[in-house]
Amino acid sequence: MENQIEEIKNRLDIVDVIGSYIKLQKAGVNFRALCPFHSEKKPSFFVSPVRQIWHCFGCGLGGDVFKFIMQIEGVEFGDALRILAKRAGVELKSLPKEVFTKRKKLEEILEIACRFYQTQLEKSSSGKKARKYLLERKINEDSIKKWRLGWAPNNFSCLSDFLLSRKFPKREIIDTGLAFEGKNGRLIDRFRSRIIFPVFDLNSQVVGFGGRIFEAEDVAKYINTPNTLLYDKSKIVYGLDKARLEARRKDFLILVEGYVDCILSHQEGFENTVAVSGTALSLYHLKILQRYTNTLYFSFDMDLAGQEATKRGIFLAQQMGFEIKILSLPQEKDPADIISQNPLQWKEIVEKAKSILDYFFDFFLTKFDKEKIEEKKEIVKNLAPFILNIQNEIEKTFWLEKISKELKIKEEDLRKELSKIKFLKNEIERNEEKDLSRKSRREILEEKLLCIILQEPSFLDRIISEDFIFFSSLSQEILKGLKEKKEDLFSPELKNFYDYLSLKSEIERIEPSMLEKEFNFCKKEIERMTARERLEEISKKIQEAEKQRNEEMLKELNKEFNFWAKKIK
Numbered sequence: 001m002e003n004q005i006e007e008i009k010n011r012l013d014i015v016d017v018i019g020s021y022i023k024l025q026k027a028g029v030n031f032r033a034l035c036p037f038h039s040e041k042k043p044s045f046f047v048s049p050v051r052q053i054w055h056c057f058g059c060g061l062g063g064d065v066f067k068f069i070m071q072i073e074g075v076e077f078g079d080a081l082r083i084l085a086k087r088a089g090v091e092l093k094s095l096p097k098e099v100f101t102k103r104k105k106l107e108e109i110l111e112i113a114c115r116f117y118q119t120q121l122e123k124s125s126s127g128k129k130a131r132k133y134l135l136e137r138k139i140n141e142d143s144i145k146k147w148r149l150g151w152a153p154n155n156f157s158c159l160s161d162f163l164l165s166r167k168f169p170k171r172e173i174i175d176t177g178l179a180f181e182g183k184n185g186r187l188i189d190r191f192r193s194r195i196i197f198p199v200f201d202l203n204s205q206v207v208g209f210g211g212r213i214f215e216a217e218d219v220a221k222y223i224n225t226p227n228t229l230l231y232d233k234s235k236i237v238y239g240l241d242k243a244r245l246e247a248r249r250k251d252f253l254i255l256v257e258g259y260v261d262c263i264l265s266h267q268e269g270f271e272n273t274v275a276v277s278g279t280a281l282s283l284y285h286l287k288i289l290q291r292y293t294n295t296l297y298f299s300f301d302m303d304l305a306g307q308e309a310t311k312r313g314i315f316l317a318q319q320m321g322f323e324i325k326i327l328s329l330p331q332e333k334d335p336a337d338i339i340s341q342n343p344l345q346w347k348e349i350v351e352k353a354k355s356i357l358d359y360f361f362d363f364f365l366t367k368f369d370k371e372k373i374e375e376k377k378e379i380v381k382n383l384a385p386f387i388l389n390i391q392n393e394i395e396k397t398f399w400l401e402k403i404s405k406e407l408k409i410k411e412e413d414l415r416k417e418l419s420k421i422k423f424l425k426n427e428i429e430r431n432e433e434k435d436l437s438r439k440s441r442r443e444i445l446e447e448k449l450l451c452i453i454l455q456e457p458s459f460l461d462r463i464i465s466e467d468f469i470f471f472s473s474l475s476q477e478i479l480k481g482l483k484e485k486k487e488d489l490f491s492p493e494l495k496n497f498y499d500y501l502s503l504k505s506e507i508e509r510i511e512p513s514m515l516e517k518e519f520n521f522c523k524k525e526i527e528r529m530t531a532r533e534r535l536e537e538i539s540k541k542i543q544e545a546e547k548q549r550n551e552e553m554l555k556e557l558n559k560e561f562n563f564w565a566k567k568i569k
Contacts, residue, residue, distance in 0.1 A: 004092060011088035014052045014065045021072055022291035023248060030506060036291055037061050037071060041321065046507055051499045057507065062500060079103050083203055106230055109168055109176050110206040116162055117150025117196040127151035130195050130214050137260060138340035143267050150196035152189065152211060160187035177208060177225035197259040199231065204241045207231045210259055210277060234282045237289065238262055238275040244292050246271040252295035254350065261335040268343045270350065281313030286320055297353050299327040299335055314356065318389035326359035357399050360386055376407050384418050442529055446475045449522040451505035452515055459519050470530040531567040
């Protein structure tokens with residue numbers, strides 16, 4: 001197994017793997033980005049192509065390519081191994097049973113279910129009708145294949161019976177969200193008489209489904225897989241697996257509401273389109289989207305004044321520093337309607353996207369009479385949250401001046417009124433993860449001293465073997481290895497720590513003129529800190545020896561006490 005892990009690592013470049021999840025920027029010999037694991041405004045996440053490691057100096061997380069996949073996908077090592085093996089083109093052999101986790105089993109069931117639905121769409125008589133409907137909606141054959149669209153027959157247990165015949169346990173079928181147990185204990189398919197839209201994770205693995213009703217009445221138009229081990233609607237962005245590369249290239253994402261909106265937008269060349277289906281835009285969604293771009297084009301229901309959930313999503317995006325634009329759609333039309341009727345009109349709408357404040361400024365001035373005092377209040381009340389959420393003070397002042405002039409209100413009075421208005425609290429701050437990298441002062445000082453040595457190896461000569469007693473065992477091992485030039489013989493744990501220190505010494509480089517001063521300070525502080533700790537320990541032992549009247553022990557302890565007391569001086 002170790003050989004296979006190394007083979008996967010050798011075939012993959014950590015920069016390529018991490019770069020497919022988040023937007024990396026060159027920073028000298030390394031790459032940096034906003035950390036995907038905690039909220040931050042300045043990038044503290046670094047990737048080293050030389051050492052094939054990553055580390056966030058904000059939250060403290062780091063490791064190799066496997067650790068990254070485990071963190072970003074929220075999976076166990078076995079699942080990360082499979083994901084990367086597939087990417088590297090390595091066939092896994094002779095793996096222990098624990099590698100084949102429950103997640104793997106559910107993925108297998110969902111993949112087979114997806115193929116079942118695809119076959120039904122292609123070959124069953126009712127499926128052919130659904131296929132004809134999709135083609136009439138202007139979804140072409142290539143898109144049907146690319147998005148793996150399917151059909152769930154109007155049968156209570158068609159899929160369940162098929163899966164049971166393939167020897168899949170009833171419990172696991174239920175756990176995928178594909179079926180539920182009826183009163184008589186038999187499985188009932190969740191999706192019946194529905195066009196099926198598979199939902200994929202970032203690795204294009206099927207994790208759930210959405211189903212649109214077809215030729216049936218008095219039921220919900222759309223239903224989705226319930227939350228499962230694999231599928232969480234607050235964390236899934238439909239189409240992102242296919243949109244992320246184009247999002248990076250164009251540096252913006254188009255957000256639509258439905259599956260068909262997303263598919264048709266891709267079909268017309270806007271492959272940087274995603275959908276948040278069946279749920280409001282969440283903080284988690286936005287964190288995922290920010291890996292690929294800081295610009296979002298919203299094309300949701302344009303009567304946004306009454307859409308509290310949509311406004312909340314926009315507020316969150318503003319607070320995270322996204323540049324937001326709005327697509328102005330004709331009344332009572334969604335992107336799918338526009339694209340199917342006139343694809344060129346969709347292109348024009350995207351090209352003419354308005355900034356969020358431009359859109360709402362025009363929207364509310366049209367909706368209310370700016371000459372009437374009560375309606376002026378309504379305009380200010382409706383615009384307030386968007387203005388208060390602007391992160392840049394210069395931009396905020398620009399809009400306050402513009403509103404003041406348009407409504408003939410003193411800017412000073414406008415600011416006073418805005419200060420009274422309650423709006424969505426900053427959820428970014430409420431959800432800000434606490435610093436995971438809390439380290440003791442000793443750890444900080446020792447790491448800094450080791451980084452100085454790595455930056456300027458001549459300082460290593462200033463630490464003699466007698467000085468080792470002042471350092472922790474981990475630092476002692478690093479110093480010993482450096483002195484003996486045996487870094488290549490470090491244990492895996494030591495190698496990881498050494499790689500981290502090497503990356504840190506590159507990222508947090510100290511001015512050459514300050515190295516001497518910083519080295520001396522760290523060394524003296526470490527010595528004093530160790531001496532104080534030892535004196536405290538010896539004092540307790542002396543008290544114990546005095547109680548026992550152990551003269552011989554007292555003599556040795558006093559000798560040791562004097563040794564460390566001198567070190568403090």
